[in-house]
Amino acid sequence: MTVPKIVAIHEGTVPISSSISNAFISFRDMDCSVVAVVSDVIRDGEPVVGYGFNSNGRYSVGEILRRRIIPRLLQADPSELSTEDYSTVDPARAWDVMMRNEKPGGHGERSVAVGVIDMALFDLAAKLAGQPLYRWLADNHGVGEPDSDVFVYAAGGYYAPGKGLRELQDEIRGFLGLGYRIVKIKIGGADLAEDLKRIEAVLEVLGGDGSRLAVDANGRFDLRTALRYGEALEPYGLFWYEEPGDPLDYAAHAVLAEEYSGTLATGENLFSRTDARNLLRYAGMRPDRDIIQIDPVLSYGLVEYLRVLDLLRQQGWSTRRCVPHGGHQFSLHIAAALRLGGNESYPGEFQPTGGFADSAVVRDSRVGLTESPGIGFEDKAKLFEVFRRLHT
């Protein structure tokens, strides 16, 4: 068998912007990196290509990709990037090459750049093996039969110009009409009284059932405010209370976890295994109820996320307590293969990268996957068009 070779890596930037805001940022200028990793393996007259992009919330990382990550891969000997039997590329070995001469610590934009390429390498690896990624992952890294469908919740309820309670309720009705049972809205972009009105308005649509509503403060609150909100939110029995304070203020989170008896969710702004370990060590996270939202793509890719899952297992956490941030096809494969608790979804936002296959139907807040090889971007026409333009 000849070793598969990466012959080119194309990189670009696409807007995923909109007029929405959370408590911390506007998405007016949001964009993301897209990549195509082209192999020398030809199938049906075309090279097999892996595609990747970064989840919303962090901006494109073209400079780091162009100056450091991509050259290291292209300069590597192909045997350094492949499995031992040369049957396909090995994202874990490629990870070591991408991280050559990078000091530890200071995660963030670099972790996003590695994550974008990591997605493309997993897409390519599964395509070369002729399997949908969830099946390839379950065979190679799984803990049993993969889930055939995945819990998804509708993340929305953003602040937007001219958006009042009626529009918020209409948005939530739309989510329910699409098949979602659980929804999430933003808090912390208004004062507590106003946010409680928003919560009450949404609960009206949800038949008064707080367990179907999650709220997300996007790290806005200081400890006092987080506690004040916590006290006001507690009686609703919410699905979860997300990212109350600064993502790296573990001590504040631990204080809140002592006071707030409901589910807390956090982790979308933690970008490494070390960050995850600090979260477990210092943030008072409770394995019987809390949710870890680390986003594989923003945090050095699935190679690093597998290390995070190992760490969680060692510390007695079930993978069912992981529900990654991000809302796209890659995290859906990961959730199914590794039997996570579910996956995020943003109906209508962050296009063309966000969301699932064009044919995907959500029923009772669960969605299935397609059987196309790799991640199946080929089943999402507008996104596939963007990827194709990168290399044809």
Ligand SMILES: O=C([O-])CC(=O)C(=O)O
């Ligand atoms: O508004 C955002 O940045 C996205 C977010 O927090 C989430 O999906 O949980």
Ligand SMILES: [Mg+2]
């Ligand atoms: Mg969030």
